[in-house]
Amino acid sequence: MNDTLDHDGDHSPREIPSLAPDLPPSLATRLVGVDWHRNLVGEAGASVHRLHRAGEPDRHLKHGDGDAAVAIAEEFARLQWLQDRWPVPALLHFEATADRCWLLTRTLPGRTTYEWLADHPERAPEIAAAIGRFLRRLHELPSATCPFNAGHGLQLDHARRRLEAGLIDADDFDDERQGWSPEQVWDALNALLPLAEDPVVSHGDFSLDNLLMEADEGGALAVTGVIDLGRAGIADRYRDLAILANCLDEFDGDLRDAFFTAYGLDTPDTRKLDFHLLLDECF
Template identity: 50%
Template sequence: MNDLREISAEFPELPDHIFKLVQGRLAKRNVVGMSGGTVYRLYGVAGEPDLYLKYGSGSVAADIADEMARLNWLGQYITVPHVVAFTIQEGQAWLLMSALSGRTAYQRLSEEPEARPQIVAALADFLRQIHAIPARSCPFNSDHHLRLAHAYQRLKAGSVDTDDFGALYEGQTAQQVWDDITALLPLQTEAVVTHGDFSLDNILMDGDKVIGCIDTGRAGLADQYQDLAILWDCLGEFSPALQERLFQTYGITTPDQKRLRFHLGLDEFF
């Protein structure tokens, strides 16, 4: 992703063993996404592939540790970055990963409008692959009960970025969104293995084929609409027809509007 979505940057302070692995490289910092950590692309060594470094402190360090564990598990089933090195110490975490090839689904949809129906079909197919991973094999819980608890903590701490709300909740307060989604409870859900943040910037493609995904820190057992809602919302930037095609190609004739709205609202807290 060597474009305006990243800027040249200085290296963060690194533990010795990670510094040795990246010595001689240059760094660019990713300026897109809501991963919670600072992400750097490390490049510039002839004959060596790029690497990615995710760094964070405090609660973000714990999130990065969660992502490391999920990458190691998900790699059995789908293509995700390989963990090259990981360290957590004194409230700081560093996760060094291999880079996936290809371009993001957002870039593909932006650059080739004529291919959008095929791209959405590929996204739906890849999402079905994730949701078909045997649920009993998944050691991680990411269901809406857990996410609601975390959302409530962020609400009370005043940590919700209301300026980043999507069109559905634009201009509302975090409390109003909370009241809206909790009024939709209880939900009838179908627990599957989910990516957790299945946005267009987190999906890598080669042509019309999805080759893998990144930012897996929220992966775990949850309602399938956790992923569907985020992807559906992203596709709305391009056209309602692509949103409809997502559900058609995924295999849902009549989308559950209650579950869709709930997960759209819940995601605003993160």
Template identity: 50%
Template sequence: MAIQVMEARPDIRDAVVDAIAAFLRRLHAIPVAECPFDSDRAYRLIQARKRIDTGRVDVDDFDDEREGWTVEQVWKTMLDLPPFEPDPVVTHGDFTLDNLLIREGEVTGCIDTGRLGVADRYQDLAILWNGLGHFGPLLQARFLQQYGIAEMNWDKLRFHLMLDEFF
């Protein structure tokens, strides 16, 4: 998995990040009309609310920025973010370093595709960007540059990071 390679081989982190960015660009280039699964904002919000209402959200697993927050605090803060125009692509849905298979510095596959579907590209960008943060801001910046993001939409990023807290 990519996380294991990143931890064990600091000397190839740049190459791995470049390979991940190239893989994600290819995934996001799949025509949305060819994907039968919908995972857009409305769908994900409904699923998140169901998880909240049935007590299936693990508050102990919240990111450091939301440590000590209640589920309802995250929900309200997320919904209070400014609205944004969606940029629909075919997304993995849980694009973490744990879900990417790496061999010899190349992405050879991905696992845990249960949330795959058409959604805003920041669904994947936010989750990966967050994971790369464990290795420092230089790798995060490299990923964005290699993927082709000239300027991060911080509100979209925050929205998708908070949305991910519910899953």
């Protein structure tokens, strides 16, 4: 079980030992004898378990019903396309039953960049720069080859429907928007339009908990891969830049400069950063 420091300096478990969930027969047979660990970070409606068996690589199982099942199926489709294009988890099994989806992948090496920052604050600028270089490489994948659209026009339509259905959670807004209503976020978002897109293949939730990092034999740090790909698709590059810069701000407001410089941005577009953070509040 991995423990990391939260922002108040307390150790918080990121996973706990657990029993196996109810499994379809195909998975129950395949996963006999594994040790189960329930993930407590960023499940977003799905249940996520790490599976360990001595002498074998770890695996992760994500499963859920309702909207979570839809999201898992969307992630499966994106993972299929991203295999051998991005450093993403290898697909091992996908199954959809009458009311549930199951996605089994091989666990990527490394610890999350959140854990690295929490445990090694003295290396924070190095970590931020490594993430910037990594994102630049991800964004070099030709966007014309990607079959998934995540442009802000489509995302705005989805956000509007969530607003009208009362699904936007104001309690989950970032600190600078605590006390805002979903309608205020929507109005601020639309005040920044129109917005010209610079399309890339975007991760969509490019946050510290979705990036894995390792140190090489010489101690140099590098990002080894990305997880949680359910929102990946063609979108403006600032969709990823904004989310990661906002995450870095939780540790140190100066880290975004190291991140942007390593990415290759001398003068970030603050209007685009604001827009994509507001849009992210809607999901």
